[in-house]
Structures are given as structure tokens and as C-alpha cells.
Amino acid sequence: MCGIIGYYGKDGKAIDVILNGLKRMEYRGYDSAGVAFSDENILVVKNVGRIKDLESKLNGIERIFDIGIGHTRWATHGKVSEENAHPHTNMDETIAVVHNGIIENHAELRKQLKEKGYNFKTETDTEVIPHLIDFHYKKNNDGDFKKAFTDALKELIGAYAIVAIHKDENRIYCAKFGSSPLRLGVSKSKDEIIVASDRLALIGICEEEQILENGEIVVISKDYEKGYNIEDFEGFEIEDILRKVPKDIEAITKGEYEDFMLKEIREQPNTIRTAVGGRIEHLETLAIDNFPDLPREISRLILLACGTSWHAGKVAEYLFDEKTGIVCQAEIASEFRYKRPVLFPNDFVIAISQSGETADTLAALKLAKEKGCYIGGIVNSVGSSIAQTAAKGVYLHAGPEIGVASTKAFTSQVAVLTILKAFLTNDDNYIKKLKDGFSELPSKIEEVFKIEEQIKDIAERISGFERFLFLGRGINYPVALEGALKFKEITYRLAEGYPAGEMKHGPIALIDRETPSIFILSGKNEYYEKTMSNIQEVKSRDGRVIIVTDDKEALRKNGCLTKTDFIIEVPRIIEELSPIINVIPLQLLAYYSAKFLGWDVDKPRNLAKSVTVE
Ligand code: F6R
Numbered sequence: 001m002c003g004i005i006g007y008y009g010k011d012g013k014a015i016d017v018i019l020n021g022l023k024r025m026e027y028r029g030y031d032s033a034g035v036a037f038s039d040e041n042i043l044v045v046k047n048v049g050r051i052k053d054l055e056s057k058l059n060g061i062e063r064i065f066d067i068g069i070g071h072t073r074w075a076t077h078g079k080v081s082e083e084n085a086h087p088h089t090n091m092d093e094t095i096a097v098v099h100n101g102i103i104e105n106h107a108e109l110r111k112q113l114k115e116k117g118y119n120f121k122t123e124t125d126t127e128v129i130p131h132l133i134d135f136h137y138k139k140n141n142d143g144d145f146k147k148a149f150t151d152a153l154k155e156l157i158g159a160y161a162i163v164a165i166h167k168d169e170n171r172i173y174c175a176k177f178g179s180s181p182l183r184l185g186v187s188k189s190k191d192e193i194i195v196a197s198d199r200l201a202l203i204g205i206c207e208e209e210q211i212l213e214n215g216e217i218v219v220i221s222k223d224y225e226k227g228y229n230i231e232d233f234e235g236f237e238i239e240d241i242l243r244k245v246p247k248d249i250e251a252i253t254k255g256e257y258e259d260f261m262l263k264e265i266r267e268q269p270n271t272i273r274t275a276v277g278g279r280i281e282h283l284e285t286l287a288i289d290n291f292p293d294l295p296r297e298i299s300r301l302i303l304l305a306c307g308t309s310w311h312a313g314k315v316a317e318y319l320f321d322e323k324t325g326i327v328c329q330a331e332i333a334s335e336f337r338y339k340r341p342v343l344f345p346n347d348f349v350i351a352i353s354q355s356g357e358t359a360d361t362l363a364a365l366k367l368a369k370e371k372g373c374y375i376g377g378i379v380n381s382v383g384s385s386i387a388q389t390a391a392k393g394v395y396l397h398a399g400p401e402i403g404v405a406s407t408k409a410f411t412s413q414v415a416v417l418t419i420l421k422a423f424l425t426n427d428d429n430y431i432k433k434l435k436d437g438f439s440e441l442p443s444k445i446e447e448v449f450k451i452e453e454q455i456k457d458i459a460e461r462i463s464g465f466e467r468f469l470f471l472g473r474g475i476n477y478p479v480a481l482e483g484a485l486k487f488k489e490i491t492y493r494l495a496e497g498y499p500a501g502e503m504k505h506g507p508i509a510l511i512d513r514e515t516p517s518i519f520i521l522s523g524k525n526e527y528y529e530k531t532m533s534n535i536q537e538v539k540s541r542d543g544r545v546i547i548v549t550d551d552k553e554a555l556r557k558n559g560c561l562t563k564t565d566f567i568i569e570v571p572r573i574i575e576e577l578s579p580i581i582n583v584i585p586l587q588l589l590a591y592y593s594a595k596f597l598g599w600d601v602d603k604p605r606n607l608a609k610s611v612t613v614e
Contacts, residue, residue: 001028001029001076001608001610001613002023002029002071002074002086002100002197002608003026003027003029003037003100003576004069004070004100004163004195004196004198005018005025005068005069005070005098005099005100005195005196005201006068006069006070006173006196007021007069007172007192007195008066008171008192008194008221009067009191010066010191010192011066012064012066013386014037014064014067015035015037015061015064015065015068017192017194017205018068018070019070020052020074021070021196021201021202022054023051023568024198024200024402025072025200025201027172027403027608028049028197028609028610029072029075029608030051030073030074030603030608031048031049031073031074031075032046032048032050032053032072032080032084032085032286032473033047033050033053033072033083033233033245033336034046034054034070034086034087034098035054035058035068035070035297036069036074036096036098037063037068038096038166038167038170039065039067040095041093041167041552042089042095042096042102042165043052043061043065043095044087044089044093045057045440046082046087047060047082048080049086051072056101058595063357067165067171068165068210068464069087069097069164069165070087071085071086071087071100075123075609076125076613077100077106077123077124077162078123078124079123083122084122084331085126086098086099086128088122088130088400090121090134091118091134094134094166094167095133095137095166095323096130096132096166097112097126097129097162097163098164098232099126099129099162100160100182101158101159101177101178101613102159102613103128103156103158103160104139104299105157105158106128109132109155109362110128113131113132113135118134118135119299119380121456125158126144127397128156129150129156132147132152132156133145133149133152133164133193133413134148135152136151136152140399143541145166145169145171145173146219147177148159148460149164150235153217154294156234158178158481159176159180159481159612160175160176160180161174161176161180161182161197161212162183163195164337170222171223172220172221173217173219173220173571174218174220175218176213176214176216177214177217179196179359179362179385180612181194181197181384182195182197183195183197183202183209183210183212184210184228184240185201185208185209185213185245186205186206186207186209186227186228186242187201187206187207188608190226190227191222191528192205192206193206193220193228195218196219199245199246200402202210202245203246203248203249203367204247204249205530208243208245208412209243209245210230210242210243211388211432212230212362215232215233215430216230216232216238217233218230219231225383226240228240237429238301247403252400252403259403259601259602260402260403260599261490261591262591262601264286264402264404264408265407265584265588265591267398267408268408268580268584269442271399271412271508272412272441272442272445272580274396274412274421275397275412275415275416275441276398276438276441279416280419280434281435283422283423283426285384286419290392290393290394291374291423292392292524293394294374295348295374298326298346298424299325299326299346299347299534300326300327300346300347301320301347301349301350301420301424302328302329302330302331302343302348302350302368302558303328303329303330303331303350303352303383303417304349304350304351304352304361304365304368304453305351305353305358305361306331306332306333306353306358306361307485308354308405308482308485308486309353309358309361310331310332310333310405310477311481311485312352312413312417313330313331313413313417314484315414315417315478315483316330316414316418316421317329317330317478318475319475323425324421324424324427325425332351333358333360333363333365334360337360337364341367341519343367343373345372345374345407346372346373347368348374348424348434348528349368349374349375350377350390350420351365351375351376351378351379351389351390352379352413353377353378353379353381353386353534354380354381354406355380355609356377356379356380356385356396357381357384357386357611357612358386359611359612359614362386363385365386365390366389369389373454375390375391375392376392376394377389377392378393378394378396378413378416378417379395380395380397380398382397394416394420394582396409396412396416396444399479402602403414403602404489404603404608404609405486405490405587405590405604410482410583411583411584414579414580415438415447415577418434418576418577419434422434423467432604434574434576434577437577438577440573441581442582443585445494445580445581447570447571448570448581448588449516451568451585452588455588456588457590458546458568459589459592459595460592460596461594462544462546462566462589462595462598463491463593465493465515465516466493466494467493467495467510467513467514468484468493468494468515469495469497469498469501469507469510469518469527469536470484470487470497470498470517470518471495471498471499471503471518471519471532471534472521472531472582473499473501473527473530474523474527475576476522476578476579476582477497477499477500479520479578480497480498481497482496482497482586483518483583484497485495486586488591489590490523490590490593490599490604491590491599492605493593500527500531501527501534503534508537509542509543511540511542512541513544514544515543515547516546517535517543517544517546517549518545518546518586519531519545519546519548519549520549520582521548521551522550522551522570522572522578523550523578535547535560536560539562544564544565544599545565545566546565546568547560547565547566547567547568548585549567549569549570550570550571550572550581551572552569570585
């Protein structure tokens with residue numbers, strides 16, 4: 001939800017560094033963008049649309065700058081318009097501010113400021129910030145900008161990462177509070193400093209970084225030996241603990257791929273290898289390193305997540321069956337936090353999140369923490385807010401996921417949850433089965449890529465339809481949910497995920513020639529034949545079917561195959577790992593369908609990668 005950046009550097013590089021940083025953070029929001037630079041005056045340039053459009057607008061500017069700020073927006077308060085795009089300024093246009101988060105008391109502050117004579121140009125919550133700083137600055141007789149900045153912060157209620165500049169100050173002022181992330185990046189020579197919502201904006205310039213904590217203010221200026229100073233709202237200096245920034249440029253570029261989404265889909269053999277690592281061989285290390293002091297008697301595992309991450313949690317609900325003696329509940333975080341849940345101190349509560357910044361997941365986790373539950377995280381983004389709050393758990397180490405539609409994070413989450421079951425149940429047979437399954441999983445994923453052309457062909461044939469049903473049962477029911485989510489978010493077609501057995505209780509009414517049903521049918525289980533009956537039910541109502549299956553022969557024998565059906569044959573694997581295999585053709589189906597429709601798969605409309613607002 002919005003990406004912000006501030007650059008303090010040299011050689012007139014501000015425009016380039018800021019645009020580059022914004023491009024890398026564009027996944028956070030991409031409805032509009034803007035920059036502000038400071039020299040004698042503040043120059044603000046904003047645009048509705050993508051960073052590349054802003055770049056074209058900036059091409060006409062001949063001046064060079066060493067200091068500047070930038071923002072890429074995902075609208076919350078106020079429609080998408082140039083006016084509402086950040087940076088926002090005070091009335092004299094001497095102060096410019098970019099903000100990520102929500103100012104909860106903005107209406108009250110706006111009213112007070114209006115009474116003092118401040119005029120507002122936008123509908124945003126953010127605009128109160130430059131006016132408030134201006135008010136305190138003028139109250140101090142234009143004397144002390146840092147004091148004015150801090151005094152303004154003290155009046156704000158909500159979550160914020162803020163970066164501000166003033167035309168007369170050769171400095172950048174930043175602050176962080178609540179769930180909006182902010183990182184400080186420092187170059188080796190210390191003459192280039194960046195603050196940004198994501199590490200991606202630092203890579204290539206800053207070798208060291210620090211994740212800013214709640215209530216920290218950073219002033220960046222050559223006046224400080226280190227180039228910056230960190231303090232709290234009361235002015236007490238805070239010691240910095242800089243860490244190395246990984247240099248992995250490859251991870252943040254598309255390389256040979258047309259889109260990040262396709263790159264990330266194809267990375268899955270490797271990301272699975274990393275997620276599994278030696279973990280399955282050394283389950284005891286999970287107890288020592290990842291979940292220390294976990295209560296011995298766990299009877300309930302609660303998984304908190306949103307969207308795709310929740311679907312990974314839903315897979316785990318099926319893994320923890322009656323034999324495990326552990327009840328596993330996957331809860332949608334935005335619902336869970338408001339349903340006054342019954343929580344016990346011996347509940348094991350885990351937040352699952354790719355970004356580690358999802359506001360609802362974070363809030364639900366904090367609630368469990370307050371209730372005294374043992375909490376942890378399964379997170380991809382290192383050092384993120386959820387990782388910090390959980391303080392224990394497992395990192396996926398899947399590398400940056402830049403395509404807005406989550407792909408590789410999902411399969412790594414499922415892999416880690418499968419290992420978690422092995423860890424919590426300590427069942428030797430299961431562990432042995434998993435070891436064998438995981439050892440062949442990456443090559444089986446590669447096999448799915450061999451039928452990519454066939455999936456592309458199916459995508460071309462079906463992408464013209466308007467609505468789709470995704471149907472699966474048991475552990476593959478969450479895969480149906482995930483297949484439908486992937487499809488709808490990037491093709492903008494209506495796609496519903498349903499348990500196949502539930503179809504006759506309503507959704508079957510939708511079946512006609514124009515509504516393809518995508519079935520996921522794998523593993524020999526007690527409902528295998530029943531799902532085949534569901535397929536027949538669709539066909540007898542003239543519905544088209546696409547079947548993802550590991551046993552084409554069984555379908556044939558059952559009279560379930562006709563010439564017009566589309567069969568996507570996937571390699572067989574143990575049932576526990578089948579969601580990881582089965583979801584891949586669905587990711588590809590969504591990807592190619594969206595491509596045929598001409599959509600931007602990496603940045604689907606109205607979405608943002610990291611949902612830091614409720
Ligand atoms: C869908 C998607 C979203 C996220 C959800 C949670 O492709 O990406 O549904 O899964 O917003 O995000 P994280 O995992 O970052 O908490």
C-alpha cells in the first residue's frame with residue numbers, strides 16, 4: 001500500500017535514484033505517483049498512472065537535484081487524481097511530504113487547521129501533515145524545522161511512514177509509527193542515503209540498512225558524521241544497528257522473462273528446495289531455532305492470514321487430520337480480529353504472510369499475543385512487521401515476490417506447513433513419506449512446465465468466457481480457491497472456487513456452455529469417484545470441463561473423458577504434496593489467460609502487493 005522514498009545524495013542523481021526506487025516499489029501501489037525535489041524551491045511533479053508516465057513528464061526537466069522524495073500510490077483516502085497523488089505540500093509550497101499509512105484523526109485535524117486559515121487542495125488524509133508541520137514551524141518563528149516536524153508527529157494518530165523536506169533545509173526528515181514499514185539505507189561512502197518502504201529501493205546503492213522501529217525519527221544531513229541521526233519523539237538519540245543489504249540484483253529484475261509473475265512461477269522448483277532445505281532432515285532444529293519454548297501439549301493450531309496465504313493455511317487444515325490430535329483452524333485475519341475469538345494460552349497461533357506487512361494479519365497476531373498465546377510467523381519478507389512481532393517462526397526465503405499475484409510464496413508456505421505437521425506430530429512414517437515426496441517434488445514441478453504450451457493453448461480457448469468455476473475436494477479444495485483467486489485477480493473474469501461436493505447445493509445452477517468448470521482431481525481417496533460423478537453432472541448439463549489430474553487413465557475407464565474436454569495431466573505425488581503440484585497449472589492458466597486478454601499481469605488493476613491498511 002503505497003511506496004515511499006527519500007534520497008539524499010550527490011552528482012545530481014536524485015531524479016534517477018528516486019524513479020528507479022519507485023519502479024521497484026511499484027508493486028505497492030500504482031494508480032498515481034509523484035516526486036518532489038528541493039533546491040531554492042520545492043519542485044513537485046505528479047501524475048496519474050504508472051512510474052513510466054511520471055518519468056516521461058520528468059524528461060522535460062533540465063535541473064538536477066541531490067535531494068528528493070517520491071511516492072507511488074494505492075488510493076485509500078480520495079479518488080485517483082493528480083491532486084490526490086503525493087507529495088503533498090503546505091500552502092506556501094515550502095514543505096513537501098510523502099506518506100504511507102493512514103492518519104486516523106485526519107478529519108479532526110483538517111477541521112482545526114481550516115479554522116486556523118489553512119486551505120486544503122486534496123481529499124487525502126496526508127495533506128494534514130504538511131499543514132500541521134507548517135503550523136508548528138510558523139509558531140516557532142520559522143526557527144526549528146525538526147521541532148516543528150516532531151510536534152506535528154505528536155498530534156497524529158494512526159500508522160505512518162513519512163518523509164518530508166523543506167526548501168531551506170538541506171535535509172530529509174523521516175518518521176515511522178505503526179504498521180507502515182520504513183528502512184534506512186546507507187552507502188559505503190555514506191554520501192548517499194536512502195529511506196524507503198522496501199529494501200528493493202536500496203539495492204545497488206546502499207550496502208547497509210536498518211529497519212526503523214516505531215516512534216523513530218531520522219534526520220538525514222551532511223551535518224552528522226554518519227550522514228544521519230536517529231532519535232525518538234522526545235529527542236533521545238537511538239543507536240543504529242546496520243545490517244548488510246543483500247546484493248541480489250537478479251532477484252529484482254525480470255531477466256529473460258516478460259513478467260515477474262512468469263519468472264516467479266518458474267522459480268518454484270528452487271524456492272521449494274529452499275523452503276524445505278535441511279528442515280525435514282533436522283526437525284529438532286525447529287524446536288531450538290524457530291519455535292523455542294513451544295508448550296509441550298499443543299491441541300490447537302490457529303493460522304492467521306489473508307488471501308493466498310489463507311489458502312495455504314486452508315491446506316494445513318486438511319493436513320492436521322484426526323490422527324494428529326491437533327485441531328488446525330485457518331482463519332481469515334480480517335474476520336478473526338473482530339469476532340472476539342476464544343483463545344487459550346496453550347493455543348499455537350501462526351501468522352502466514354508473504355509481505356509480512358498485511359495490516360489485518362498483523363493486528364490478529366497482536367490480539368493472540370495479548371491473550372498470551374504462543375505466537376509465530378511463516379513469513380517471506382525478512383525483518384517485516386509480522387516477523388518482528390512474531391519474533392519466532394520460519395522464513396520462506398523465496399526471494400522477493402514482485403508480481404502482485406502471489407505464486408511462489410504460496411507453494412513455499414504449503415511446504416513449510418507440511419513440515420510443521422511433521423514437527424508437531426513426530427510421526428516417523430509421515431516424516432519418511434515426506435522426505436521421499438520432497439526429494440522428487442522439484443523435478444515434478446519441472447515436469448509441469450513441459451506441458452506449458454498445452455496450458456497456454458487451453459488459456460487461449462477459454463479466455464473469452466466471462467465466468468468460471470474451480471472445483472476440488474479435500475486437500476485440493478483450497479487449491480480450487482487459490483486457482484479461482486489467481487484467475488479472477490489477473491483476468492478480471494468472475495471465478496468461484498468451490499468444494500466439488502457442494503456444487504449441487506447451488507453453483508450447479510451456473511453451468512452452461514459459456515461457464516467452464518476447472519476440476520482438480522488427484523490422489524486415490526474416498527472421494528475420487530465422487531468427484532468424477534461431479535464431472536459427469538457438469539457434462540450432462542452441457543458444461544465444458546478442464547480437468548487437472550494425475551490419472552488420465554482412471555478418467556477414461558470411468559467414461560469421464562470426451563474429445564472436447566481439456567485434460568491437464570500432472571505428475572503423481574503423495575497426496576500431502578499434491579496442492580503444490582496442482583496449483584502450478586492453475587497459476588499458468590491464469591497467467592496465459594490474462595496475457596491473451598492483454599492485461600498487465602504483474603500489476604492488476606485496483607490491487608497492491610502489500611496491504612498495509614484495513
Ligand atoms: C493474491 C495475493 C493476496 C495476498 C494477501 C496476503 O495473489 O497476493 O491475496 O496473498 O493480500 O498478503 P500477504 O501474504 O503478504 O500477507
